[in-house]
Amino acid sequence: MLHHKRKLMKYKMLKEKISYKSRNNKIMLREDNQIYSKDLFENKNIIHNLNNSQSLLIIGDVIDVLRKIPSESISCIVTSPPYWKLRDYYIENQIGQESTSEEYVDKIVEVSKELLRVLKKDGAYFLNLGDTYLEQGLQMIPQRVAQKMIQDVKVLGKNQKKIGWLLRNQIIWHKPNHMPSPVKCRFTNTYEPIYFFTRNDWEKNVYFNLDAIRVPYKSTEKENTFGLPEYLDEKEYKEMLSEIEKINNKLKYNGKFKGEEVNIGASPGGRSSVTGVKYIKKRKTEIEQKIISEYLTKARIKKGISVKDINKILGYTYTAGHWFRSDAGGSLPTSIDWMKLKKILAFDNRYDKVMTETHYILQTIKKHPKGRNPGDIWTMSTAKLSEKHFAVFPEELPRMAISACCRQDGIVLDPFAGSGTTGKVANELGRKSILIELQTQFVDIIRRRCGDVKVISLEKDDEYDDFEENRAIGIQLSQQNRI
């Protein structure tokens, strides 16, 4: 107790850092009051025995702890590390107080290397990272970190193949309640980036549950079909032409592509957004191309005519050749070409209906019944905590990430847990979570916010007393609003 008071005094007077000491090399593990002498995750039950909605909080340095987590065991990482030179957590080994931005960038990249190793093949990493002004200039730290992660970070996957990071989105976290700023010679900062990474051996079956995060349409958002039917037959289309023209005139598009009919953007949405309403003519019934190519080939051989000659008769150079191929280069003749071909090859009527019957399809993107994709600008108010722990991110941030990218039985990881926002949200969404935090003083806040939490301290074995002691000091200091 006396020692504790002395330490507190020393901190107050000399602003000395609370240390996370290491006096010998033997790593011991403690879960609440128990001491484990085994390597943390050699005892795999520690993870597997977690209940759904339970959090495992590991007190220790991020790199030390990550090295104990098995490869390819985590489904979704959501975190916000301390930003460079923004606040001092008064603890040895803390990230954010490096003397140069290069050192800081390298540190976050080093952490990302371990994160890449622990991430499952279909996992995701959401990194929220703010920038720092140095002598009035932005340091571009988030961008430098992201670039280095993509270019330099390589680890050996379980399959012994090298893997790296793939940047899927740069999301803008727009803060409608951003801090008022006294700056007069530049614009106020109102956003922070959130990088969404996956492994670069990401496969097509990656887990992304878009339906879980769809945004409802505003009642004012109109369907851009203008009440027109999706399909029209030839007669209906002709009758509707003047109506379509009227709609398109009302849209008053006057841009670069005015008057152009084709090749305006690759997507139907792109085309309709610049040209207005548009129908395209398509075959009414789908048919496998291979069936037609084999049928045509038989008829051609029977007739004893070469593909070259068919091209010549129809005035094509290569087009007819594709109709007789059943590989990826094959294609179906248009209804007009089908009838011309019929004259040349004299085949029967069996496919005439399929090959010649057409209708018109409206080319426009329809509203998804479950809402729209939220896009890459997320408007979320900054969060506050009664404990005055600063720099918490809004619950909405991990909620979006976990709902979209973490399978129901997956494990969520926050390597810089702070007050435990990620754990709280994972818990609410019924996911297990692992939280890593250097500061013992946040244990109580995390326990209070996350509910069911198992606490382990990754420390040197003679640090047990300091754990309780540092925690007590931390609580006192935070009560005085110092931390």
Ligand SMILES: C[S@@+](CC[C@H](N)C(=O)[O-])C[C@H]1O[C@@H](n2cnc3c(N)ncnc32)[C@H](O)[C@@H]1O
């Ligand atoms: C910006 S805060 C995270 C806040 C969190 N997103 C929340 O909502 O509460 C960053 C945290 O990283 C912790 N930290 C700093 N250096 C660390 C290290 N080397 N290992 C583990 N945690 C560290 C700090 O103590 C701090 O709590």
